[in-house]
Amino acid sequence: xxxxxxxxxxxxxxxxxxxxxxxxxxxxxxxxxxxxxxxxxxxxxxxxxxxxxxxxxxxxxxxxxxxxxxxxxxxxxxxxxxxxxxxxxxxxxxxxxxxxxxxxxxxxxxxxxxxxxxxxxxxxxxxxxxxxxxxxxxxxxxxxxxxxxxxxxxxxxxxxxxxxxxxxxxxxxxxxxxxxxxxxxxxxxxxxxxxxxxxxxxxxxxxxxxxxxxxxxxxxxxxxxxxxxxxxxxxxxxxxxxxxxxxxxxxxxxxxxxxxxxxxxxxxxx
Numbered sequence: 001x002x003x004x005x006x007x008x009x010x011x012x013x014x015x016x017x018x019x020x021x022x023x024x025x026x027x028x029x030x031x032x033x034x035x036x037x038x039x040x041x042x043x044x045x046x047x048x049x050x051x052x053x054x055x056x057x058x059x060x061x062x063x064x065x066x067x068x069x070x071x072x073x074x075x076x077x078x079x080x081x082x083x084x085x086x087x088x089x090x091x092x093x094x095x096x097x098x099x100x101x102x103x104x105x106x107x108x109x110x111x112x113x114x115x116x117x118x119x120x121x122x123x124x125x126x127x128x129x130x131x132x133x134x135x136x137x138x139x140x141x142x143x144x145x146x147x148x149x150x151x152x153x154x155x156x157x158x159x160x161x162x163x164x165x166x167x168x169x170x171x172x173x174x175x176x177x178x179x180x181x182x183x184x185x186x187x188x189x190x191x192x193x194x195x196x197x198x199x200x201x202x203x204x205x206x207x208x209x210x211x212x213x214x215x216x217x218x219x220x221x222x223x224x225x226x227x228x229x230x231x232x233x234x235x236x237x238x239x240x241x242x243x244x245x246x247x248x249x250x251x252x253x254x255x256x257x258x259x260x261x262x263x264x265x266x267x268x269x270x
Contacts, residue, residue, distance in 0.1 A: 027145065027148040027149055028143070028145040028146050028149065029146070029149050030136050030139060030140065030146040030147075030149040030150035030153055031112070031116070031136070031149075031153070034112075034113035034114075034116045034117055035113060037074055037075055037117050038075060040071060040074060040113060040114065040117070041071060041072060041073070041074045041075045046065065046068060046069045046072065047069065048069050048070070048072065048073045048076075048079060048083065050065075050066075050069055051066045051069035051070050051086055052066075052086075054066035054069065055086065055089070055090060056251055058093075058251045058252065060094070060097065060098075063090050063093050063094055063097075064090070064094060066086070066090050067086075067087050067090035067091055067094065070082075070083045070084075070086035070087035070090060071083065071087040071114075074087060074114070074117070080121055081118070081121060081122050081125065084114055084115075084117055084118040084121060084122075084128075085118060085127060085128075085131070087114050088111050088114040088115050088118060088131045088135070089131070091107045091108070091110045091111035091114060091135075092107070092108070092111045092131065092134055092135060092138065094107040095107035095108040095111060095135075095138045096138065101142055104138070104141075104142050105139065105142035105143055107138075108135055108138040108139040108141075108142060109135075109139060111131065111134070111135040111138070112132060112135040112136060112139060114131075115128055115131045115132035115135050116132065118131065118132075119132065124164075126160065126161045126164035126165035126168060126173075127161075127165070127168060127169075129157040129158075129160045129161045129164075130157065130158070130161040130165075130168060130169065130172060130173055130176075132157055133153070133154045133157035133158050133161070133176065134176065136150040136153055136154050136157075137150065137154055137176075137180075151180070151184055151190050151191065152191070154180060155177065155180060155191055158173045158176055158177040158180070159173075159177070161173035162174060162177065166203075166207060167207050167208070170204075170207075170208045170211035170213070170214065171203070171204035171205075171206075171207035171208045171211070171214055172204075174200045174201070174203045174204040174207065175200070175201065175204040175213060175214055175217045177197075177200045178197045178198070178199075178200035178201035178204060178217045178221060179197070179217060179220070180197075181193050181194070181196045181197035181200060182194055182197035182198075182201075182220060182221060182224055194221070194224050194225055195225075197221050197224070198218075198221035198222070198224075198225060200217075201214070201217040201218040201220070201221040202218065202221075204217055204218070205217075205218050205234075210241060211241070212238040212239075212241040212242045212245070212253075212256040212257075212260065213238075213256060215234045215235070215237045215238035215241065215260075216234070216235065216238045216256070216259060216260055216263065218234040219231045219232075219233075219234035219235040219238060219260075219263060220263070222234060223263075223267065228267060228270070231267060232264065232267050235260050235263045235264050235267070236260075236264065238256065238259075238260040238263075239257060239260040239261060239264065241256075242254075242256040242257035242260055243257060
């Protein structure tokens with residue numbers, strides 16, 4: 001069974017894509033050899049069957065419990081890929097939502113380790129590359145010395161995901177690559193390119209125009225290119241779509257709505 005119920009997990013992380021917004025000080029490898037899979041499984045406990053329900057509750061406590069459930073099963077060949085993907089999504093969410101910097105970093109590193117094992121267990125699974133890219137971005141936010149090494153890896157992983165599964169996570173690879181291009185420093189320090197970011201955001205919207213984070217990425221691209229009316233149009237559409245999802249109790253929809261409204265307020269204040 002494939003974990004399609006978790007594909008919307010990466011909404012706020014995809015909005016961050018912050019690897020290019022940080023100042024570079026030194027260079028440390030962004031990837032290290034992960035612990036043995038058996039050691040990572042030892043942290044989990046509880047019934048695997050409960051993990052999806054806990055994940056869908058989207059609280060710190062429930063997502064942490066879901067991560068433990070998934071992670072307890074990462075050596076079970078019957079559900080191994082689903083367990084690795086589920087645990088990685090949970091660790092990314094926890095990193096994205098933790099208030100303590102050490103906890104954000106710790107969860108990001110855990111997600112990177114799980115994503116690396118995901119790629120080893122299922123080398124043809126594009127989602128493993130996608131989640132590894134997200135983990136590297138979150139790690140770079142907290143451990144800035146890894147950013148120089150992380151950025152080209154993130155771009156390469158996202159491009160690989162685009163080549164194999166561009167529609168994954170509601171066009172997530174295009175959406176996240178758009179934000180990386182828009183927020184990374186430009187040549188020669190990094191791959192930053194506003195026009196390239198706009199093109200990736202446009203492709204994300206072409207694939208899934210009804211997904212609020214895609215419209216927000218497009219709104220940011222237009223804003224950065226000084227196309228303020230078009231930016232306002234995209235953010236307004238994101239707001240409308242998010243309101244619909246809040247009414248249906250879609251997980252994370254309130255965060256999308258808050259983000260869209262803040263963006264619209266900034267446009268009005270410029």
